[in-house]
Amino acid sequence: GTITTDLSSLVDDADADPTNEYNTSVVLNGTDLEVTDAGGIITTDLSSLVDDADADPANELQDLSINATSDSILISNGLGIPAGGIPLSAVDTDEQNLDSATLTGTNLTVYIENGSSAGVDLGPLQDADWFVEGGGDVATSINQNIYTNGFVGIGNNAPGLTLDIAGDIAFRETASNTTTSPITNFAAGTLNTSFYTFNGQVSDFTINTIAQPSDGKVLVLQNATSFNMTLINESASAIGVAIRTMTGSDLTLTGQSTVTLIYSASENRWIVLAFQDETTLDADAQTLTLTNDNQLSISNGNTVTMVDADSTNELQTLIVDRITDSLYISGTSGDTLMGIDLNDVITCVIPPQNLTYANLIGDTLEIDIEGGDSVRVDLSSLGSNDLDDAYDQGGPGVGRIIQADSGPVEIIGGDGIMVSTNGVGIGTPIPNIPNGTSVMYYSPTKGAFRAGGTANNRWDDASVGLFSWAGGSNSLASAPYTFAWGNGGSASAENAISLGAANTVFGLSSIALGTNNQIGGSQSVILGTNNRIDEFNTVILGPDNYARRRGSIIIGEENTTNGNFEYVIGADNIVSRTNGIVVGFNNVSASEFGVIIGSDNSTSNLSRSSYVLGNNMDLRGSSEVGLGQFNNINVPFSQLWDVRDRLFTIGNGQNAGTRSNAMTILKSGNVGLGNTTEGQSPPNLLTLDNGAADPLKINNLVTDNTLSQVLVIDANGVVHAMDISSISPTVPGGANTPNGLGVADINTLQQTIQQQQGQIDALIQQNQDLLFRLEQLELGNNPTNP
Structure with missing residues (x-):
């Protein structure tokens, strides 16, 4: 039978939207066929269809076809219908146009009519001579620090000058300066700013000189306070760059003001270009006023009537x-x-098409579309990936220059360089560096820096410590937080530092500065050459020293410490016991807690607390003090306290063959003076024995002749104190004769004689008085006397 569908409701696409006529659903609901699109549901009653009575399912099938010549739709075994003005000749041709193509960085995106876009990375076209700092990506954006030898345009794709900007320029402001003293070498000259505001001044202030920047820097200074700002013309200060005010005198700007300067490298001067203050501002200030919403007036001027006030x-x-x-x-x-x-x-609805192929051949990109012709795009204008070419790509600039020509790469700009990573341990490790290669790199996975050259795989990732630095030639910093710089040095313990050549530091937090030093202990320091520290908390300053134990300090050369907590200053000294101190040359201290000051002295390794000041002294007892030179050598009775051993020695020998003591004090308190056996080992409290008949002389003794005791020497040479009265001196008649006198009698006789002498003196005076009187009498009895 025949199935008829009323299509009269179909109208032309009046809304210019070719998508809302798409069928979104076709459903058989009972015997109704429901077709849904954006305009609604069209229902076709299929109830008139009857079962296939002849059991042949094929003879009811019909084929639809398109007659492009007559723009008609035909059905087999039936009548065709016209397409109603639809150009069917264009159907199934898959003709689509490429709408547009955009290039973002190195990504080319091509858009097709009624189809999906496709993108292709054109990065391989660029000559990968340069990469993004800190990674392996090639440089593609001018937001990277790059440089060009040609003209640079910012917002302008056809620059005609070295820097050609189409748009605004903003100077970043730095504010606040409260100094009241004259400003010399003003830091704004080298700060990362061209606009500086003074907003904290509390009095008038002066600028003598400004710091030296790069040639051509422009600096605008704004005084936002009410105080005066003075620029000194041609200041004689030796610090900073002088200012040339162009007026021949100092420039004082009153109150709120601005001044613009530029730095000339050829003249080494900051030149004032322009200035303005409260005295130079336009005094003819006028005010605009809007009245009744349509009357615009200017003070001291006219009024304009606006058309209406309806906006x-x-x-x-x-x-x-x-x-x-x-x-x-x-x-x-x-x-x-x-x-x-x-x-x-x-437009009529055309089935979508897809891009089926994209291939980059040299500088040419070939793109194929489904059912259509391929398109070729010449990409040679993209240039290479050289830093110079990358900077030529246009776009917003950031005021940096990377000069990458035939000479060294130069990075020019006031903001410095920052390398940012995603964190330690994230990313790809730096590839192993071939031995003998000169290189500088920063490892983002380790937070480590290397510069120079290496051998023996010392800069491979496995030999790089976290947050470490190494530079120079073949320096190794393999532990975390280490620093190795110089030639062939190594820092292989955490926090270790090696500076110089061939130093080896494998003690925690230790530092070696110099050449061929070795530190095996932690928290130790060496400054010098050919030194060695085996244990911790030790310091060496100088060459060829060796500290075997902990806590020692050596200053000098060719010294050796074998015990703990030993201190040496000088040369060729050896300290073997704990807590020894040596200052001087060629001393050997074997005394525990001993001190030696001088040269060629020695103490015994069995002794304790020996102290030496002099040269060629040799002390072998404990708690012994020696001064002088070439003392008499004594073997102590004990290294403990023994009263027979020496306590204090003054040596006065001339050489090793004539050792002697000037004074010896024993621990018993006995004092010996002299270079004899008893003088050096005094058996008495005081022994004077120089081995010769030297007299004992005591000068300046005061006596009153009343002493009752005297010193006497017995047959053994021992001095005794005796009572004077017990001493009987001999007289010519022989000892113990009847006319002999005792010492006591002599004293009494002397006193008697002194008394009689006084009486005699008195008698003599009396006789002289009598003689005078007699003479007077004789003169009075003489008749011839007038």
């Missing part, structure tokens, strides 16, 4: 007339003006 009557409205498929704009009175017929933009 809405200039607005117009776009109107779409769906009956005529036209677009109109309303007039000022609501009437419609010229319209646009939208039927001209109605």
Whole structure:
């Protein structure tokens, strides 16, 4: 039978949207066929269809076909229908146009009519001579620190000058300076700013000189306070760069003011270009006033009447007339003006097409589309990946220069360089560096830095410590937080530092500075050459020293410490016991807690607390003090306290063959003076024995002749104190004769004689008085005397 569907409801696509006529659903609901699109549901009753009575399912099948010549739709064994103006000749041709193509960085995106876009990375076209700092990506953006030898355009793709900017320039402001003293070598000259504001001044202030920047820097200074700012013309200060005010004198700007300067490297001067203060501002200030919403007036001037104060009557409205498929704009009175017929933009629905192939051949990109012709794009204009070429790509600049020509790469700019990573341990390790290669790199996975050259795989990733630094030639920093710089040095313990050549530091937090030093202990320091420390907390300053135990300090050369906590200053000294101190040359201290100051001295390794000051002294007892030179050598009775051993020795020998003591004090308190056996080992409290008949002389003794005791020497040479009265001196008659006198009698006799002498003196005086009187009498009895 025949199935008829009413298509009268179908109209042309009046809304210029070719997508809302797509069928979104086809459903058989009972005997009804329901077809749904954006306009609704079209239902076809299929109930008239009857069962296939002849059991042949094929003779009811019919084929639909398109007659492109007559633009008709045909069905086999039936009548065809016209397409109703639809150009069927274009159906199934898959003709689509490429809409556009955009290039973002090195990514080319191609858009196709009614189809999906496709992208291709054109990075391989670029000559990968340079990469993004800190990674392996090639440089593609001017936001990277790059340089060009040609002209640079910012917002301008056809620069005609070295730097050609189409747009605004903003100077970053640095503010606040509260100094009241004259400013010399003002830091704004080298700060990362061209606009500096003084907003904290509390009095007038002066600028003598400004710090030296790169040639051509422009600096704007703004005084936002009410105090005066003075620029000194041609300041004689030796610090910073002088200012040339161009007036021949100092420039004082009153109150709030600005001054613009530029630095000239050829003249080494900051040149004042312009300035303005409260005295130079335009005094003819005027005010604009709006009255009644339509009267605009200017003070001391005229008034202008505005047309009206309605801000809405200039607005117009776009109107779409769906009956005529036209677009109109309303007039000022609501009437419609010229319209646009939208039927001209109605297009028929064409099945989408896909991009099927994209291939990069040299500088040419070939793109194929499904059912259409391929397109080739010449990409040679992209240039290479050299830093110079990358900087030429256009876009917003950041005021940096990377000069990458035939000479060394130069990075020019005031902001410095920052390498940022995603964190330690994240990313790809630096590849192993071939031995003998000169290189500088930063490892983001280790947070480590290397610069110079290496051998023996010392800069391979496995030999690089976390957060370590190494530089120079063949330096190794293999532990965390280490620093090795110089030639062939190594820092292989955490926090270790090696500076110099061939130093080996494998003690925690130890430092070696110099050449061929070795530190095996922690928290130790060496400064010098050919030194060695075996244990911790030790310091060596000088060459060829060796500290075997902990806690020692050596200053000098060719010294050796074998015990703990030993201190040496000098040369060729050896300290063997704990807590020894030696200052001087060629001393050997074997005394525990001993001290030696001088040269060629020695103490016994069995002794404790020996102290030496002099040269060629040799002490072998404990708690013994020696001064002088070439003392008499004594073997102690004990290294403990023994009163027979020496406590204090003054040596006065001339050489090793004539050792002697000037004074010896034993621990018993006995004192010996002299270079004899008893003088050096005094058996008495005081022994004077020089081995010769040297007299004992005591000068300046005061006596009153009343002493009752005297010193006497017995047959053994021992001095005794005796009572004077017990001593009987001999007289010519022989000892113990009747006319002999005792010492006591002599004293009494002397006193008696002194008394008699006084009486005799008195008698003599009396006789002289009598003689004088007699003479007077004789003169009075003489008749011839007038």
